[in-house]
Each structure stands twice: as C-alpha cells, then as structure tokens.
Amino acid sequence: MRKIYFFAVVALALAACDNDDKYVDNEPVAAQITANIGNSISSRAAGTAWDTGDKIGITTFRENEQGVNESKYVNMEYTTENGEGKFTGTxxxxxxxxxxxxxTAYYPFTGTEGTAPAIIENNTRAEQQTLGNQPNFDYLWDSRVGKKGQPNINFEFAHKMSKITMTFQDGEGTDVNKIESYSFDGLVLEGTFNPATGEAKAKEMDSETLTLNVENVISGTARPSIIVYPQTTAGQVVLRIVKDGQTYKCELAFAGGELKAGTDYQYTITLNKTGAKVTKSEIHPWSLQTGTGDATME
Known part of the structure; x- marks a missing residue:
C-alpha cells in the first residue's frame, strides 16, 4: 500500500506540473516596444535624438483561420518618456x-487611439524648414513580426522623406559669410504620408520656389538640411544664391531625375568671383547619393 500511495502522489504531482505549464502557456504576454532609427537608437527625426514625450502609432495584424488579416490593436499611442528609445502605452x-x-509603426503619432489614422497632408515651405518644425513632417515607418515567445519588438525606423544639405565654401576672392539667401526652383512642396504603408510622396501639382534667408554662413560648414517629399523632378532643380546683391545660378542634378525616400543629397558649393562650382559629397545618417553640376553668375 505504501508503494501504491507513493506512486499516486508522484502521479498527482506530475499532473499538477503539467496543468501548471498549460496554465502558464495560456497567460497573455505583453509586447515590449523599443525603437531605433536606422542603426542608431539615439538618431531620430531631422537627425536629432528622441525627445522626451515623442509619440509613435502602432497597429497589429494577425492572419485568422480564413487567411484574412485582422487588427486587434489599431493606432496605439506609445510614448518614450525619457527619450531613450523605450516606448510605453496601453x-x-x-x-x-x-x-x-x-x-507596423509610424512617427509622429496622429489621430485617435483605436481608429486607423488618415493619410496626412502637409507642406515643406520655408516656414516649415526650422529645426523645431521639421520633426513634424520627417515621417518614419517600420514593420516587425513578433510572437508570444519573442515579445520584444524592436522597430528600426526608416526616414520616408528626402533631404538636401548644402555647404558653401569660400573660393577665390569671395566670402560666403555675405550670402543673404539661397533658393530652390523646381521642387513640389506639398505632399502626403500614409501611416498604414509608410509611403510619402509629393502631390501632382506645379513646382514652387523654396527660399531660405540666411546670415552668418560659415565656409565649409553644412547648413541645416531641408526636408522635402520624395518626387520626380521635371528636369534639374535650379539653385540660386544671393550674395552682395549678385545672384549665382546652379543646376542640381539628381540621379534618375528623382528624389528618393530616406536619401540625403549633399552638395558643396564653392563660390568664386566669376561663378560657382558644385562638388560631390558623401552623407552618413541617411543613404548615400552624390550630385554634380556647374554654376554661373546671372
């Protein structure tokens, strides 16, 4: 009887363990959200660090038995409280x-939690091209797959807009510190961003002139970048630089006549007495493109 009793206890213990394991396996597990931009956890919209209180929107999809995607969580608002890249929310x-x-996740958050966000319309005119305003339209997007046994979701956000960065260089007998403004002719400055797909694109409309008034330009130091919608340019974009009342004209060529998403197009412009010259330049935070061209005085 003692042996029978012993084995009965063991059997009950094993059954209890088995039941406990099944119970634990049925417990819900919360997703843990972190977010980087590219390869850097501190890199963020417009090339700066995440700010305290930055918000992203997250939507989940799961295929049901009929092969149809269902969304249990829609446009969930997640916030990085300390700007360190760890996001929390419901x-x-x-x-x-x-x-x-x-x-799927996008930045910056818009709309209402629980409701699919609408396509966002915006513009990239001069008043928007400030360090304070650029993060509002430097759209980011990513998609990741997770499951119960792998609940850590680490978004690697990609920039969905295009960026142009100018550096002005003193040439023979010139001083770029006297540049008063520079402008871009041939860019479409209105567009849309779809938070569901991550597509940012310029509208089908006439191009405009984007003029930036500047002061204290430092030779060899990159100016703050402009951010614009990805687009196909109708020919070349014309850069005009005003210095001492004189206008310098330069044509900027983009590979394939296209400004691509997530790409920073950098140009170094050397000003001389009789004109200017454009040279190639590498970029780092966004994917690399180079540009060439010639400039003359008007």
Missing part, C-alpha cells in the same frame, strides 16, 4: 503561443 498582448503578429 499593453498589447500575445494570446496564441504559435501565432505570428505583424506590428
């Missing part, structure tokens, strides 16, 4: 241990 749970869930 918990999003994995229920099924085997099911994979797709997470």
């Amino acid at each position: 918990p999003m749970y994995f229920q099924d241990a085997q099911a994979e869930v797709t997470f």
Whole structure:
C-alpha cells in the first residue's frame, strides 16, 4: 500500500506540473516596444535624438483561420518618456503561443487611439524648414513580426522623406559669410504620408520656389538640411544664391531625375568671383547619393 500511495502522489504531482505549464502557456504576454532609427537608437527625426514625450502609432495584424488579416490593436499611442528609445502605452498582448503578429509603426503619432489614422497632408515651405518644425513632417515607418515567445519588438525606423544639405565654401576672392539667401526652383512642396504603408510622396501639382534667408554662413560648414517629399523632378532643380546683391545660378542634378525616400543629397558649393562650382559629397545618417553640376553668375 505504501508503494501504491507513493506512486499516486508522484502521479498527482506530475499532473499538477503539467496543468501548471498549460496554465502558464495560456497567460497573455505583453509586447515590449523599443525603437531605433536606422542603426542608431539615439538618431531620430531631422537627425536629432528622441525627445522626451515623442509619440509613435502602432497597429497589429494577425492572419485568422480564413487567411484574412485582422487588427486587434489599431493606432496605439506609445510614448518614450525619457527619450531613450523605450516606448510605453496601453499593453498589447500575445494570446496564441504559435501565432505570428505583424506590428507596423509610424512617427509622429496622429489621430485617435483605436481608429486607423488618415493619410496626412502637409507642406515643406520655408516656414516649415526650422529645426523645431521639421520633426513634424520627417515621417518614419517600420514593420516587425513578433510572437508570444519573442515579445520584444524592436522597430528600426526608416526616414520616408528626402533631404538636401548644402555647404558653401569660400573660393577665390569671395566670402560666403555675405550670402543673404539661397533658393530652390523646381521642387513640389506639398505632399502626403500614409501611416498604414509608410509611403510619402509629393502631390501632382506645379513646382514652387523654396527660399531660405540666411546670415552668418560659415565656409565649409553644412547648413541645416531641408526636408522635402520624395518626387520626380521635371528636369534639374535650379539653385540660386544671393550674395552682395549678385545672384549665382546652379543646376542640381539628381540621379534618375528623382528624389528618393530616406536619401540625403549633399552638395558643396564653392563660390568664386566669376561663378560657382558644385562638388560631390558623401552623407552618413541617411543613404548615400552624390550630385554634380556647374554654376554661373546671372
């Protein structure tokens, strides 16, 4: 009887362990959200660090038994409280241990939690091209897959806009510190961003002139970048530089006649008495493109 009793206890213990394991496996597990831009956790919209209180929107998709994607969590508002790249918000749970869930995320957050965000319309005119305003339209997007056994979702956001960076260089007998303004002719300055797909694009409309008034230009030091919508340019974009009342004209060529998403186009402009010259320049935070061209005085 003692042996029978012993084995009965063991059997009960094993059954209890088995039941406990099943119970634990059925417990919901919350997704843990972190977000980087490219390869740097501190890099963010417009090339700066995440700010305290920055918000992203997250939507989840899971394929049901009929092969149709269902969204349990829609446009969930997640915030980085300390600007360190860890985001928190209303918990999003994995229920099924085997099911994979797709997470899409965009920046900056818009709309209302629980409601799919609408396509965002905006413009990139001169008043928007400040360090304070650029993060509002430097759109970011990414998609990741997670499951219950792998609840850590680490978004690697990509820039969805295009960027142009100018550096002005003293040439023979010139001083770029006297530049008063520079402008771009041939860019479309209105566009849209779709938070569901991550597509940013310029509208089909006439191009405009984007003029930036400047002072204290330092030779060899990059100016703050402008951010514009990805677009196909109708020919070349014309750069005009005003210095001492004289206008310098330069044509900027983009590979394939296109400004691509996530690309920073950098130009170094050397001003001389009789004109200016454009040289190639590498970029780092966004993907590399180079540009060439010639400039003459008007």
